[in-house]
Amino acid sequence: MTTNVPGSDVANRSVLELLVGALASGEIRVVDLTQTLSPDFPQISLPPEMGQCWPFRIEEVSRYDARGPGWYWNNFSCGEHTGTHFDAPIHWISGRDLPHNATDTIPAEHFIGPACVIDCSEQAARDADFLLTAEFLRAWETRHGRIPPRAWVLMRTDWSKRWAGERDAVAYQNYDETGQHTPGPDTGAVRFMIEERDVLGFGTEAIGTDAGQGFHLRPPYPCHYFMHGAGRYGLQCLTNLDALPPTGAVVMAAPLKIREGSGSPLRVLALVPGKVR
């Protein structure tokens, strides 16, 4: 960035230079919000007669052996909605006709945005079926300021610790005879975020941006229905949200460029303020 490129924007260059410097000095830290893709990571499960999203599977091509003497590599397979993943608007019936609604056509600038982290960890610890409401969001705003336009709203529940620590798939899925019990937003919260705050998207730590019992809300799966219907995005199976400040983090979440993809596993990174120089 030191060469003087004719016609380049001096102001932008200096901002990027500052960014690179801050990353190098630790003034800005990178937090990885991604769960490791592994075969045992819990997978979304639909009733068995329906089509299923493939879990992550990996098989060796060769490992410095007769199949390839000098190199190690694998083939893997998974669904678009496996592991920590991104939901594009085309994922839901409500977003099917929107322009730029798939992983290959979403404008690239949408993949970087500020994040508001809503701490619901105490509520989720008490009630696995905790529903985030518009009132809860308004109360959060009284403490941390108004959710800016085009921001990610990330629902911190510490649900990811059920996997990250004990790798307890049963606790992470949290099924009983009536289905899955995981926290998520209610219909009012989703509409508030879209209609009154113009968010970029909504992210969670459990499997799905909707609550485990979201099928029984009105409409069923309100976060999928309204967010994608309004051209907004989803992130799920996030982790390390407890390492983010309530405001001030920048999230980079770029899905794989799959033609007409409904989503994809991805590496989600957050830039957060680090030590002050």
Added chain:
Amino acid sequence: MTDAIQRPRRKNPVLRTRQPTLPPGARSRAALGLTAAAAEGRFALQTCADCGAVQYPPREACHRCLSRTLPWRVQPAGGELLSRTTLAHSNDLFFRERLPWRLGLIRLDCGPSVVAHLHGDCGEAGSRVRVNARLDRAGQAALVALPHEDTPNMTDDVQLREFTCDPKYRKVLVTDGKTALGQAIVRALIEAGADVVWAGHAEPWKRLPGFDTVEKHPQVTLIPLDLTDARSVREICAEIGGRVDIVVNNAEVHRNHGIADRPGTDAARAEMDVNYFGFLRLAQELGPAMRGRGADGQSSAVAWVNVLSIYALANFPPHGTFSASKAAALSLSQCLRAEMRPAGIRVINIFPGPIDDEWNQLMPPPKLAPAALARAIVGALRDGVEDVYPGDVAQEWLARWRDNPKALEREVAAP
């Protein structure tokens, strides 16, 4: 009477594990007729279509009239023990390691006199005995004489155990312990005296009814085995592979689709990934460890059981992709059989008709109860047979398929 076998003492780890040897395995093509019947638990001998003489040993032409028409016919088991002897010496490696070994000369009620391996409870010359053809460790039929009536602990006879795969005091891996069938298999194995049952428990967040009762058995250890996950299969096999004596591979995916009624390949692929590739992954990881333990004392590695389907023989179009996956598994099992034979490990294929489970909900009865299928599996292990067609539907399909496979194809395709 036979002494009951005891739970084997722990293996002495400083001694070399005895490597498998096999009894003589060469047979003429004619003699393989005896093996074909024995593989299904039948005792059949050639019977001359012209003069009615029963033949033994198998041959190309009738010993009485030289007719070449010698169809195989099931024979009565009865006979009289004419004389008995006990081998104290053999130059054959297999028998040399198992001396002393009893043999008897028996006059069968159906005519021929035969030499047979003699159960310890058979009594002296002049006793009545039952003769059947049993598969030996080489996978070939040999004649075994049993006492006329059952005796206490008779399945524990050390010679007879060389022909069987009895689960008593053996350690068994059941690849899916969760389904109704899996639960029934686990229970049947415990009732049959299995020492340890590892029950596969993929996707542990899915709890199926009745599973609580299975995991409470002290013999049962749940393992997170998922046959679609190469890493899971490798880890489990690395952990327990050196101890598994019997595998019951009952994990399956079963959907009710042909070609036209379901777009895409996801359901068919899920079936293939468990029913065929899962079997392949498990065989690659577990096969070598089992082959190394084919002669490892009283509780050696002894059998691999595949729960296939009668639809492996002929495609049942309403369950067309499932049928195809089971046909693929049947073919692979023949490969495994060839690869396991040098270690004396039997590959047993079970071909049930519709099992009474949710994926056969819309099939009319009769349907095979999970407990009945589990009993058939344990029975196959105890009898040492290789192919089992349990239940009325399987038997009927088998008969129609053997009679005319093209006719069966047309019949099952009828709307």
